[in-house]
Amino acid sequence: MLAGFERGQGMQIMTISGSLRAQSRNTALLQACAQLAPAGMTLTPFTALALVPPFNPDLAPEQFPVLQRWLAELRAVDAVLVASPEYAHGVSGVLKNALDWLVGTDVLVHKPLALLNAAPRARHAYEALQETLQLMSVDWIAPASLTIPVVGDLSCAEAIAADPACRAGIQQALSALQQALLPQRILAPVCGG
Numbered sequence: 389m390l391a392g393f394e395r396g397q398g399m400q401i402m403t404i405s406g407s408l409r410a411q412s413r414n415t416a417l418l419q420a421c422a423q424l425a426p427a428g429m430t431l432t433p434f435t436a437l438a439l440v441p442p443f444n445p446d447l448a449p450e451q452f453p454v455l456q457r458w459l460a461e462l463r464a465v466d467a468v469l470v471a472s473p474e475y476a477h478g479v480s481g482v483l484k485n486a487l488d489w490l491v492g493t494d495v496l497v498h499k500p501l502a503l504l505n506a507a508p509r510a511r512h513a514y515e516a517l518q519e520t521l522q523l524m525s526v527d528w529i530a531p532a533s534l535t536i537p538v539v540g541d542l543s544c545a546e547a548i549a550a551d552p553a554c555r556a557g558i559q560q561a562l563s564a565l566q567q568a569l570l571p572q573r574i575l576a577p578v579c580g581g
């Protein structure tokens with residue numbers, strides 16, 4: 389069930405894009421991150437955002453297979469990397485909806501998390517998302533939470549990975565993520581299963 393998210397294969401990072409757009413710059417930025425990931429780090433996208441039901445606190449996330457799987461995958465990964473668009477000075481509705489399902493769970497508590505901002509002018513959503521995630525008690529990795537301007541013609545992962553400024557920003561963010569996770573992996577007990 390957890391294909392791509394098994395432990396024991398180096399650092400496992402789940403990427404979450406807050407955009408459902410096929411040509412999303414945020415999704416492309418996260419794909420470029422996956423392409424440039426250092427040895428021993430694997431980035432795997434959460435691809436079911438569009439299938440997350442509307443949040444209803446009367447219901448438990450475990451009642452929905454898509455959320456059950458997501459919770460298990462989040463528990464299994466070492467860290468989460470998020471990038472989201474801003475819509476009308478707010479967080480993307482689909483992403484906020486999905487995060488609301490996690491509030492009553494412990495999956496993001498002390499989960500290392502970094503947030504990338506693909507649009508320098510989109511401060512409202514970035515700050516709101518940071519506030520929400522910190523309220524959910526994530527371990528905020530500030531040095532890995534960078535603005536990486538995905539502007540102009542940069543709309544696919546290959547172009548972003550090849551762009552010198554984006555490439556440098558991505559490498560800086562991933563290196564900071566790696567540095568933040570290293571002590572945890574050294575201290576983590578080795579256990580089977």
Ligand SMILES: Cc1cc2nc3c(=O)[nH]c(=O)nc-3n(C[C@H](O)[C@H](O)[C@H](O)COP(=O)(O)O)c2cc1C
Binds near residue numbers: 412413475477
């Ligand atoms: C309805 C709508 C509202 C938007 N509102 C904002 C906004 O308030 N601030 C901003 O910086 N960009 C805004 N944008 C621009 C998007 O954030 C931008 O197109 C972004 O690249 C979309 O993310 P994506 O490429 O990952 O899909 C808006 C776009 C749409 C369609």
